[in-house]
Amino acid sequence: MPIRVLSDVLVARIAAGEVVERPSAVVKELVENALDAGAHDIRIETVDGGKRLIRITDDGEGIRSEEVVRAFVHHATSKLQDIDDLQQIRTLGFRGEALASIAAVAQVACLTRHIDEKMGTLLRIDNGQILLQEPQGRPAGATMTVEHLFGRVPARLKFLKTNQTERGYIDGMVMRYALAYAHVRFTAVHDGRMSLQTMGGGEMRDVLVEVFGASVAEKMAPVDGGAGGAGIADGEEWSARGGTRVRGYAALPGTDHGNRSKIMMFVNGRPVQDTRLSFAVVQAYHTLLMVGRYPIAVVMIDVPPDQVDVNVHPAKAEVRFRDADGVFSAVQRAVRAALLAHMQPPEPPSVFRRAAEGEFAGSVTPLTDAPVAAFAPVGEGGDLPQHAWQPPLAGSETWERIGISRLGSDRPAITLPQRSDAVPARAASGLPALRIIGQLAASYIIAEGPEGLYLIDQHASHERVMYEKLLAQHELGAVQSQALLDPLPVEVPLDAAALLEERMGWLRDVGFDIDFFGGNTFLVRAVPQMMQQDDIAAALREIVSELEMGSEPLRAEIERKILRRVCKRMSIKAGRVLSFPEMQALVRDLEACDSPRTCPHGRPTMVQIGVAQLEREFGRT
Ligand code: ADP
Ligand code: MG
Numbered sequence: 001m002p003i004r005v006l007s008d009v010l011v012a013r014i015a016a017g018e019v020v021e022r023p024s025a026v027v028k029e030l031v032e033n034a035l036d037a038g039a040h041d042i043r044i045e046t047v048d049g050g051k052r053l054i055r056i057t058d059d060g061e062g063i064r065s066e067e068v069v070r071a072f073v074h075h076a077t078s079k080l081q082d083i084d085d086l087q088q089i090r091t092l093g094f095r096g097e098a099l100a101s102i103a104a105v106a107q108v109a110c111l112t113r114h115i116d117e118k119m120g121t122l123l124r125i126d127n128g129q130i131l132l133q134e135p136q137g138r139p140a141g142a143t144m145t146v147e148h149l150f151g152r153v154p155a156r157l158k159f160l161k162t163n164q165t166e167r168g169y170i171d172g173m174v175m176r177y178a179l180a181y182a183h184v185r186f187t188a189v190h191d192g193r194m195s196l197q198t199m200g201g202g203e204m205r206d207v208l209v210e211v212f213g214a215s216v217a218e219k220m221a222p223v224d225g226g227a228g229g230a231g232i233a234d235g236e237e238w239s240a241r242g243g244t245r246v247r248g249y250a251a252l253p254g255t256d257h258g259n260r261s262k263i264m265m266f267v268n269g270r271p272v273q274d275t276r277l278s279f280a281v282v283q284a285y286h287t288l289l290m291v292g293r294y295p296i297a298v299v300m301i302d303v304p305p306d307q308v309d310v311n312v313h314p315a316k317a318e319v320r321f322r323d324a325d326g327v328f329s330a331v332q333r334a335v336r337a338a339l340l341a342h343m344q345p346p347e348p349p350s351v352f353r354r355a356a357e358g359e360f361a362g363s364v365t366p367l368t369d370a371p372v373a374a375f376a377p378v379g380e381g382g383d384l385p386q387h388a389w390q391p392p393l394a395g396s397e398t399w400e401r402i403g404i405s406r407l408g409s410d411r412p413a414i415t416l417p418q419r420s421d422a423v424p425a426r427a428a429s430g431l432p433a434l435r436i437i438g439q440l441a442a443s444y445i446i447a448e449g450p451e452g453l454y455l456i457d458q459h460a461s462h463e464r465v466m467y468e469k470l471l472a473q474h475e476l477g478a479v480q481s482q483a484l485l486d487p488l489p490v491e492v493p494l495d496a497a498a499l500l501e502e503r504m505g506w507l508r509d510v511g512f513d514i515d516f517f518g519g520n521t522f523l524v525r526a527v528p529q530m531m532q533q534d535d536i537a538a539a540l541r542e543i544v545s546e547l548e549m550g551s552e553p554l555r556a557e558i559e560r561k562i563l564r565r566v567c568k569r570m571s572i573k574a575g576r577v578l579s580f581p582e583m584q585a586l587v588r589d590l591e592a593c594d595s596p597r598t599c600p601h602g603r604p605t606m607v608q609i610g611v612a613q614l615e616r617e618f619g620r621t
Contacts, residue, residue: 009128012074012104013153019101022160023050023149024169026106029098030144031177034058035184035269036079036091037142040200044174044188049166051149051157059141062114065121069133072110072125074100090305092270099144104128105156106149112142127152164502171195172495175211176264176271179298182207195519196494204298208249212262213491213520215537216296219255221342223248223299225334227326244303244327246334250281251296252343253288258545262296262493267308269300273317277301280328284335296493299331431596436583443574445583452610458578458586460599462571463564465589467600470528470563474510480529481511487523490537494520496544503547506555510562512540528566535569542569564600 006014020026027044034042037060047053063071070076077096102108103125113120122136150156160166167190178186178198185200198207208217226245248266263278264271281297289295309320321327434447434454445456473479492500497520500507504514511528527536542565546558572578578586590596590605599605615621 009104012100012128015074015097015101015104019097020105020149022169023054023166024173026050026054026102026146026149027056027170028173029093029102030054030056030146031174032092033098033144034060034142035177035181036093037061039141039184041185042187044170044186046167046170046188046190048191049160049163050170051160051163051166052147054146054149055143057141057143059139062117062120062140062142063110063112064114065117065119065135068110068112068121068123069130072099072103072108072123076100090268094310102146102149105153106151107147109145109147110142111136111138111145113138113140115140162502164498167195168495168498171498172261173271175207175494176266179204179207179211179264180266180269180271180300190498193518195497204249208298211494211520212296213493215491216251216255216493217249220249220251220296221338223250223297223334223338225330225337227330227333244301244307244330246299246301246331248297248299250284250299250335250338252339253285255296256289256293257296257493258293258542259549260294261495261545261548263294264298266298266300267310267319268302268305270310270319271317272319274319276324276328277331280331281335284332284339286336288339297335299335301327301331303327431591431593433591434587436580436587439578439583442577445578445587447587449608451608452612452614454606454608456587456590456606457574457599457604458576458583459571459574460603461590461596461605462586463567463599463601464593464596464605465586466567466570467564468593468595470510470567471560474559474563477509479509479511481513481526482529482531483513483526484524484536487515487525488536489517489521490524490540491521492541492544496520496548497522499547500544506547506559507543507562510559510566512543514540528570531566531570539566539569567600 019029023046027046027050031042031044034056037058039058039060041059043055043057045053045055045057067078073096075096076099077094079091079094079096099108099110105127107127108125110123110125111120119135120138122132122134123130124132150160170190171188174186174188174196178184178196182198182204183200183202184198186196186198187194188196196210198210205217205220205222208220212220224247226243260278260282263281265274265277265281266272267274267277277299281295281299285295303321307322312318312320432449432451434449434456437446437448439458440446440455443458445454445458445461447454447456470479497516500514500522501516504516507514511526511531512524513526515523515525517523522540524536524540527539531539543562546561546565549558572586597605612621
């Protein structure tokens with residue numbers, strides 16, 4: 001083929017792919033434009049995950065009628081005038097690419113009126129071709145309607161995910177801007193159903209309640225710190241004096257997430273994805289979170305505009321700092337300080353308390369619901385307080401759950417799985433018959449067997465027992481569930497709501513019956529049998545983070561993960577005093593397991609000390 005210069009329309013369509021990858025990218029660009037235009041009220045509507053329609057309505061300053069067409073030309077912007085401005089970007093947009101790119105790959109209608117003008121303008125563009133421009137009235141502001149995105153770019157369209165998944169991405173985007181711009185009122189409506197509404201009252205905490213739910217928001221500590229900018233006067237911006245300011249909220253240990261997606265970072269009001277910055281937040285939680293758990297945090301970093309380059313990525317999601325190390329440590333210190341200032345000193349588990357008080361009765365009192373400082377933090381500098389108390393028990397999961405806090409004492413102490421006829425008989429496990437001797441530290445069962453002494457971790461073994469039982473039921477498609485007397489409302493992070501709604505069928509297969517309730521709230525009607533009431537909300541949130549990490553082909557693996565989570569939640573905890581028959585039932589069930597020596601997560605369920613080893617220890621050999 002001869003070499004030819006491509007037509008403008010084709011060039012635009014190719015270039016558009018860089019800026020608008022999917023519906024959420026369109027939402028991002030249009031919301032940024034509304035914010036740059038000084039809007040206080042922004043409404044986002046979508047149909048079919050944004051594939052069919054995206055409409056953003058704002059009350060900003062609007063576009064002058066003689067400029068409306070120019071706004072849709074490539075590299076047309078009102079936000080940069082000359083090359084020096086690139087050093088001092090204070091707006092979210094500056095490339096003049098978004099409207100042109102969007103209009104190249106969709107049917108766009110722009111209805112806008114500039115605040116100084118009497119009459120507004122309606123402009124229609126169909127995949128790069130202007131169809132119509134006419135005067136039309138409306139209040140000051142702009143409404144951008146984008147229909148049939150990628151309708152003429154089938155290759156792109158094919159790569160979009162399901163409507164629910166795309167909707168989740170959009171909600172993820174909207175919730176970030178709603179958090180960063182708490183003084184702006186955001187409304188998001190999908191397929192006629194409202195998913196988010198913020199008040200625009202200026203308080204980030206109010207928005208946190210909307211996007212994470214009150215139960216998470218109330219466990220978040222305010223972050224306010226920074227570095228540099230010496231001699232800051234009260235109320236003065238750190239960044240104005242060359243400093244780095246770090247603000248936001250960080251969830252206390254115990255309120256966490258199964259992946260990194262709820263670490264939300266902003267630089268000068270711009271949501272960014274930066275592995276290094278989110279690592280700074282993770283670092284701030286050093287020793288405070290369990291392995292595999294990640295913080296929930298919203299961290300806004302303000303730096304002088306000339307200290308950061310936002311022009312490294314077409315979607316402006318990446319940034320470069322002049323002093324990356326300085327910013328990293330400012331973030332880490334500010335978040336760490338917030339956590340330490342708001343964490344309660346840890347309480348020893350109740351079992352030990354009661355033993356110390358001399359009223360050890362065998363039943364376990366509930367722990368307080370105080371935000372849990374589960375592990376004594378290791379201070380890094382002399383300036384940080386250190387908690388003296390160290391957990392006396394190694395190996396137990398989280399102290400917050402020790403003592404199985406909210407269980408009523410009239411409940412049977414443990415519900416061990418009954419053998420169901422539906423479950424096929426299991427092969428003998430190779431675990432010898434064990435004679436139970438007693439319990440150690442309310443966490444380990446001491447038993448004797450042909451090979452000596454066995455110390456059995458009660459939590460890990462119960463997990464194993466439950467897991468094999470649930471797995472067998474699941475393979476037969478017969479996970480038994482139990483209806484709740486009162487359906488339980490559970491809040492999940494807003495951007496996960498669509499995903500959870502889409503995957504409700506998977507959850508049904510593992511014993512959950514859940515209905516969408518509204519916003520980010522779901523109603524749990526039934527749960528796998530034997531699951532404790534007080535674990536449901538936490539278990540569901542963990543399941544959501546599992547779902548976030550997987551896609552359709554991994555269904556079986558994810559369902560197994562969900563089952564493992566459920567088991568972990570349901571299992572008797574360390575710190576629980578067991579009766580002799582309870583210990584016996586547990587060990588018998590463990591003996592019947594396929595893999596009795598490890599828990600479903602692969603950790604050992606037991607430690608064995610052979611007679612020969614004992615003899616060595618006692619110097620007999
Ligand atoms: P950029 O935001 O990088 O300048 P865009 O293509 O997103 O580029 O927008 C082009 C121009 O159109 C903006 O510079 C702004 O002047 C105008 N504009 C776009 N959206 C709006 C809006 N919602 N309200 C007012 N002006 C707008
Ligand atoms: Mg823009």
